[in-house]
Amino acid sequence: MQIEREMSRFGGFTLIEVMITVAVVAIIAAVALPSYIDYATRGKLVEAKTNLSDMRTRLEQYFLDNRAYPDACIAYASGAPPAGNIYLPASIKNFAITCALTDTTYTVTATGLGFVFTIDQTNAKKTTTVPSGWNTSTACWVGRKNGDC
Numbered sequence: 001m002q003i004e005r006e007m008s009r010f011g012g013f014t015l016i017e018v019m020i021t022v023a024v025v026a027i028i029a030a031v032a033l034p035s036y037i038d039y040a041t042r043g044k045l046v047e048a049k050t051n052l053s054d055m056r057t058r059l060e061q062y063f064l065d066n067r068a069y070p071d072a073c074i075a076y077a078s079g080a081p082p083a084g085n086i087y088l089p090a091s092i093k094n095f096a097i098t099c100a101l102t103d104t105t106y107t108v109t110a111t112g113l114g115f116v117f118t119i120d121q122t123n124a125k126k127t128t129t130v131p132s133g134w135n136t137s138t139a140c141w142v143g144r145k146n147g148d149c
Contacts, residue, residue: 014029041113042143046108048095049141052119055089055097055108062086069106069121073099119143 055073062070074081076090088097093113110117114131118124127142135147143149 038145044094044113045143047093048115048117051089051092051095051097052108052117054112056119057085059106063117068103073100
């Protein structure tokens, strides 16, 4: 009977041990979570950059074929776009793509996740709006919080 009582006394964790473990896990989570969120956001930015580059290529091809930019960018539908129009990207998850067009100029904008990226006919890439804690750039599409491209 005495042996059973001694064994049960050493069978669990003390409250201090559990509290220290919880504190260590909380500190690790506090350091790791912001880094993970930034990593996930940077991965989503690729969608905007890819779609803007794709739109630039299609607009420039249209200009080469017609000596003017299209009249409008319209939502994707199957088949060829109506004359004088060009389709916007078909599958967009995190960003909305819009166009502002004239015969000789264009600006394509990707808006989403707190970011606004643009590109124009001179291939000027700009980041005009970013979430809190990020830096904008008039020379590129930012890819990191510090404003690096």
